[in-house]
Amino acid sequence: MLFKNDVSAEQFARADHVTQESSLIVRGTVRADSRAPLGYEINVTDLQVLQLAESYPITPKEHGVAFLLDHRHLWLRSSRQHAILRVRSAIIRACRDYFDGKRLYAARRADFHTGGLRGHHDAICHRLFR
DSSP, rough: OOOOGSOOHHHHHHTTTTOTTTTTEEEEEEETTTTSSSSSEEEEEEEEEOOOOOOOOOOOSSOOOOOOOTHHHHHSSHHHHHHHHHHHHHHHHHHHHHHHHHTTOOOOOOOOEEEETTTTTTTTOOOOOO
């Protein structure tokens, strides 16, 4: 939380222009708040902008599959993708715990993906059958 009375007028104005993915130094007091997504908030007393980032390419609007795949390293940061990864992780952990409890071992196959390598779709060839 950044309150006008807790910082200088310049810092308060600067905070209005900070974009997602910008680099900041934030000083203040951490306090518990049940309304906050992670249960805590910072009462900011000092704000320094180290680097102002360009516009974040993924916004809360509909994007096509090609766009999202091109920016998948950023897409994974979305709350929906986080939720999917948490559920997937919990299922995998439960399965592993079950089989570990029965003293069984996991054997994984190699993963092959149909997506290209940033424009080099023929960079890796692998013979599956002889």
